Amino acid sequence: VTVKRAEAKDCLTRRHGFQGRCLFDRQCAHVCRSDGFIGGQCRGPLRKCFCSRPC
Template sequence: MLLSGRMAASALLLLVLLVATEMGTPTRKVAEARDCLSKSHKFKGACLSSSNCASICRTENFPGGECKLDSFARKCFCKRVC
Protein backbone atom coordinates (compact mmCIF):
# COMPACT_ATOMS: atom_id res chain seq x y z
CA MET A 1 0.00 0.00 0.00
CA LEU A 2 2.90 2.33 0.78
CA LEU A 3 4.37 1.78 -2.70
CA SER A 4 1.17 2.82 -4.49
CA GLY A 5 1.00 5.98 -2.34
CA ARG A 6 4.52 6.90 -3.41
CA MET A 7 3.65 6.23 -7.05
CA ALA A 8 0.56 8.40 -6.78
CA ALA A 9 2.59 11.23 -5.21
CA SER A 10 5.24 10.92 -7.92
CA ALA A 11 2.62 10.97 -10.66
CA LEU A 12 0.98 14.04 -9.11
CA LEU A 13 4.34 15.82 -8.87
CA LEU A 14 5.10 15.01 -12.51
CA LEU A 15 1.69 16.33 -13.56
CA VAL A 16 2.23 19.58 -11.63
CA LEU A 17 5.65 20.05 -13.25
CA LEU A 18 4.24 19.51 -16.75
CA VAL A 19 1.43 22.00 -16.18
CA ALA A 20 3.85 24.55 -14.69
CA THR A 21 6.16 24.40 -17.71
CA GLU A 22 3.23 24.91 -20.09
CA MET A 23 2.11 27.99 -18.14
CA GLY A 24 5.62 29.49 -17.96
CA THR A 25 5.76 31.46 -21.20
CA PRO A 26 2.75 33.08 -22.80
CA THR A 27 2.47 32.56 -26.54
CA ARG A 28 0.61 35.66 -27.61
CA LYS A 29 1.02 36.94 -31.12
CA VAL A 30 1.79 40.63 -31.24
CA ALA A 31 1.32 42.65 -34.40
CA GLU A 32 4.39 44.62 -35.37
CA ALA A 33 4.19 47.89 -37.22
CA ARG A 34 5.88 48.07 -40.60
CA ASP A 35 8.01 50.96 -41.79
CA CYS A 36 7.35 52.49 -45.20
CA LEU A 37 10.36 54.01 -46.93
CA SER A 38 10.42 56.92 -49.35
CA LYS A 39 13.50 58.39 -51.00
CA SER A 40 14.24 61.88 -49.68
CA HIS A 41 13.64 64.74 -52.11
CA LYS A 42 15.80 67.28 -50.28
CA PHE A 43 18.88 65.21 -49.38
CA LYS A 44 21.78 65.77 -51.80
CA GLY A 45 24.84 63.59 -52.30
CA ALA A 46 25.88 60.27 -50.80
CA CYS A 47 24.27 59.40 -47.47
CA LEU A 48 27.02 58.83 -44.93
CA SER A 49 25.20 59.65 -41.69
CA SER A 50 21.79 58.28 -40.75
CA SER A 51 21.36 61.02 -38.13
CA ASN A 52 21.84 63.69 -40.81
CA CYS A 53 19.40 61.85 -43.06
CA ALA A 54 16.84 61.68 -40.23
CA SER A 55 17.08 65.44 -39.62
CA ILE A 56 16.51 66.16 -43.33
CA CYS A 57 13.54 63.77 -43.32
CA ARG A 58 12.00 65.62 -40.38
CA THR A 59 11.93 68.75 -42.56
CA GLU A 60 9.94 66.68 -45.08
CA ASN A 61 7.35 65.79 -42.38
CA PHE A 62 8.66 62.28 -41.71
CA PRO A 63 9.48 61.08 -38.17
CA GLY A 64 12.88 59.69 -39.20
CA GLY A 65 15.16 58.40 -41.90
CA GLU A 66 18.14 56.16 -42.58
CA CYS A 67 20.83 55.56 -45.18
CA LYS A 68 20.20 52.61 -47.50
CA LEU A 69 21.99 51.21 -50.52
CA ASP A 70 20.14 52.18 -53.71
CA SER A 71 21.66 50.86 -56.95
CA PHE A 72 25.36 51.59 -56.38
CA ALA A 73 25.23 54.51 -53.93
CA ARG A 74 23.92 55.05 -50.42
CA LYS A 75 20.81 57.25 -50.48
CA CYS A 76 18.71 58.83 -47.76
CA PHE A 77 15.33 57.17 -47.26
CA CYS A 78 12.69 58.73 -45.05
CA LYS A 79 10.58 56.30 -43.05
CA ARG A 80 7.24 56.33 -41.30
CA VAL A 81 4.89 53.72 -39.87
CA CYS A 82 2.56 52.39 -42.58
Protein backbone atom coordinates in the same frame (compact mmCIF):
# COMPACT_ATOMS: atom_id res chain seq x y z
CA VAL B 1 -4.88 35.83 -21.12
CA THR B 2 -2.30 36.71 -23.75
CA VAL B 3 -2.86 39.69 -25.98
CA LYS B 4 -1.05 39.77 -29.30
CA ARG B 5 0.18 43.12 -30.42
CA ALA B 6 0.52 43.93 -34.09
CA GLU B 7 3.88 45.29 -35.06
CA ALA B 8 3.68 48.38 -37.19
CA LYS B 9 5.96 48.34 -40.18
CA ASP B 10 7.76 51.40 -41.42
CA CYS B 11 7.66 52.26 -45.11
CA LEU B 12 10.67 53.94 -46.69
CA THR B 13 10.53 56.72 -49.26
CA ARG B 14 13.57 58.10 -51.02
CA ARG B 15 14.08 61.78 -50.31
CA HIS B 16 14.91 63.25 -53.71
CA GLY B 17 15.84 66.68 -52.34
CA PHE B 18 18.82 65.28 -50.42
CA GLN B 19 21.94 66.39 -52.30
CA GLY B 20 24.96 64.11 -52.70
CA ARG B 21 25.72 60.90 -50.87
CA CYS B 22 24.12 60.19 -47.55
CA LEU B 23 27.03 59.70 -45.16
CA PHE B 24 25.35 59.89 -41.75
CA ASP B 25 22.03 58.37 -40.69
CA ARG B 26 21.61 61.14 -38.12
CA GLN B 27 21.74 63.86 -40.79
CA CYS B 28 19.29 61.99 -43.01
CA ALA B 29 16.90 61.42 -40.09
CA HIS B 30 17.02 65.11 -39.14
CA VAL B 31 16.13 66.21 -42.69
CA CYS B 32 13.34 63.63 -42.88
CA ARG B 33 11.85 64.66 -39.53
CA SER B 34 11.79 68.28 -40.70
CA ASP B 35 9.63 67.06 -43.62
CA GLY B 36 7.16 65.33 -41.27
CA PHE B 37 8.54 61.77 -41.39
CA ILE B 38 9.41 59.78 -38.26
CA GLY B 39 13.05 59.26 -39.22
CA GLY B 40 15.46 58.33 -41.98
CA GLN B 41 18.40 56.13 -42.94
CA CYS B 42 21.19 56.06 -45.50
CA ARG B 43 20.63 52.97 -47.66
CA GLY B 44 21.84 51.19 -50.75
CA PRO B 45 25.21 50.97 -52.49
CA LEU B 46 24.98 54.61 -53.60
CA ARG B 47 24.07 55.74 -50.05
CA LYS B 48 20.82 57.61 -50.65
CA CYS B 49 18.64 59.11 -47.91
CA PHE B 50 15.38 57.24 -47.30
CA CYS B 51 12.71 58.67 -45.00
CA SER B 52 10.50 56.39 -42.90
CA ARG B 53 6.85 56.60 -41.91
CA PRO B 54 4.30 54.09 -40.59
CA CYS B 55 2.69 52.05 -43.38
